[in-house]
Amino acid sequence: xxxxxxxxxxxxxxxxxxxxxxxxxxxxxxxxxxxxxxxxxxxxxxxxxxxxxxxxxxxxxxxxxxxxxxxxxxxxxxxxxxxxxxxxxxxxxxxxxxxx
Amino acid sequence: xxxxxxxxxxxxxxxxxxxxxxxxxxxxxxxxxxxxxxxxxxxxxxxxxxxxxxxxxxxxxxxxxxxxxxxxxxxxxxxxxxxxxxxxxxxxxxxxxxxx
Amino acid sequence: xxxxxxxxxxxxxxxxxxxxxxxxxxxxxxxxxxxxxxxxxxxxxxxxxxxxxxxxxxxxxxxxxxxxxxxxxxxxxxxxxxxxxxxxxxxxxxxxxxxx
Amino acid sequence: xxxxxxxxxxxxxxxxxxxxxxxxxxxxxxxxxxxxxxxxxxxxxxxxxxxxxxxxxxxxxxxxxxxxxxxxxxxxxxxxxxxxxxxxxxxxxxxxxxxx
Numbered sequence: 001x002x003x004x005x006x007x008x009x010x011x012x013x014x015x016x017x018x019x020x021x022x023x024x025x026x027x028x029x030x031x032x033x034x035x036x037x038x039x040x041x042x043x044x045x046x047x048x049x050x051x052x053x054x055x056x057x058x059x060x061x062x063x064x065x066x067x068x069x070x071x072x073x074x075x076x077x078x079x080x081x082x083x084x085x086x087x088x089x090x091x092x093x094x095x096x097x098x099x100x
Numbered sequence: 101x102x103x104x105x106x107x108x109x110x111x112x113x114x115x116x117x118x119x120x121x122x123x124x125x126x127x128x129x130x131x132x133x134x135x136x137x138x139x140x141x142x143x144x145x146x147x148x149x150x151x152x153x154x155x156x157x158x159x160x161x162x163x164x165x166x167x168x169x170x171x172x173x174x175x176x177x178x179x180x181x182x183x184x185x186x187x188x189x190x191x192x193x194x195x196x197x198x199x200x
Numbered sequence: 201x202x203x204x205x206x207x208x209x210x211x212x213x214x215x216x217x218x219x220x221x222x223x224x225x226x227x228x229x230x231x232x233x234x235x236x237x238x239x240x241x242x243x244x245x246x247x248x249x250x251x252x253x254x255x256x257x258x259x260x261x262x263x264x265x266x267x268x269x270x271x272x273x274x275x276x277x278x279x280x281x282x283x284x285x286x287x288x289x290x291x292x293x294x295x296x297x298x299x300x
Numbered sequence: 301x302x303x304x305x306x307x308x309x310x311x312x313x314x315x316x317x318x319x320x321x322x323x324x325x326x327x328x329x330x331x332x333x334x335x336x337x338x339x340x341x342x343x344x345x346x347x348x349x350x351x352x353x354x355x356x357x358x359x360x361x362x363x364x365x366x367x368x369x370x371x372x373x374x375x376x377x378x379x380x381x382x383x384x385x386x387x388x389x390x391x392x393x394x395x396x397x398x399x400x
Contacts, residue, residue, distance in 0.1 A: 006341035040387035041306035087340035140287035141206035187240035
């Protein structure tokens with residue numbers, strides 16, 4: 001089962017600057033070989049369910065290991081059985097209509 | 101690693117009434133032996149990370165098997181290393197202050 | 201336009217304990233006269249769109265005034281034009297099917 | 301009060317293809333003059349609180365007017381009082397560290 005997800009990890013109890021933790025999560029996703037793309041309020045991730053969720057777990061482990069005592073994350077995640085669809089296709093299908 | 105999560109599963113492409121799918125997910129969580137509590141816009145779940153996420157995957161599998169071609173879910177999930185905390189304690193810590 | 205929402209306010213940069221801020225938000229919702237119910241990972245809120253979103257804005261203002269330099273919140277919010285539905289009805293429609 | 305938000309609008313009860321509704325929301329955001337950027341699972345929006353939330357309300361009104369009887373949306377939204385920060389700066393601060 002493929003999944004397209006959107007992850008936002010918020011470390012709590014480490015001050016207002018959280019970018020170093022976001023960087024660490026980006027590295028986890030890259031190391032996992034997952035297609036992913038950062039935006040201003042999260043990261044799009046695409047892949048097989050088990051691989052995507054293993055990487056998300058690893059993000060929490062890494063951010064705790066960096067010293068964050070508490071993490072509050074949010075995830076959107078979509079699956080479909082009618083057809084395959086990539087993240088790029090989702091964006092393109094809107095872009096075509098906007099241009100049209 | 102323990103996690104407290106809040107799951108909202110939205111089946112897409114099956115009409116406006118989604119309660120039968122929510123019911124199916126509640127049964128998945130109960131069958132998994134996970135502590136969980138339904139509210140008006142999702143379900144609180146608490147347990148070991150791997151068990152919670154295995155049940156969430158099972159929810160998607162079951163809802164697809166019921167005929168939903170597409171699912172768009174959202175999840176909040178929190179972990180902490182400073183201390184254990186249950187769902188009940190989170191609600192009580194607010195309730196005590198509200199009453200106080 | 202009525203809305204049923206689910207709000208989770210996460211103050212960032214104020215330490216790991218956030219319950220005093222959650223308490224303040226509960227008071228904002230009560231003062232606004234909105235039907236609301238706390239759960240372990242957020243608060244269900246129901247009411248007219250403008251009143252609900254005015255209260256959410258007030259939550260951010262109050263939490264900043266309490267000293268939180270940064271807030272990262274999440275909201276689920278649903279509207280429907282086919283019929284009226286309350287938060288209680290949403291939970292009951294699932295409960296009936298679970299019992300049935 | 302400035303806000304950086306991330307909106308995902310999910311029309312329910314209109315079939316599996318939702319891109320025409322996403323397109324309509326993009327037009328609402330553009331018409332409102334708000335800085336915004338589509339990604340694979342939502343849209344980043346930045347602006348003054350009242351303008352951003354007025355546009356989000358307009359998205360729900362427009363999607364209902366297009367025929368969707370039910371909408372279930374999710375929003376992440378962040379405010380900060382310690383300093384101004386744009387969406388571009390959030391992404392850049394991570395990018396610099398990843399490259400470094």
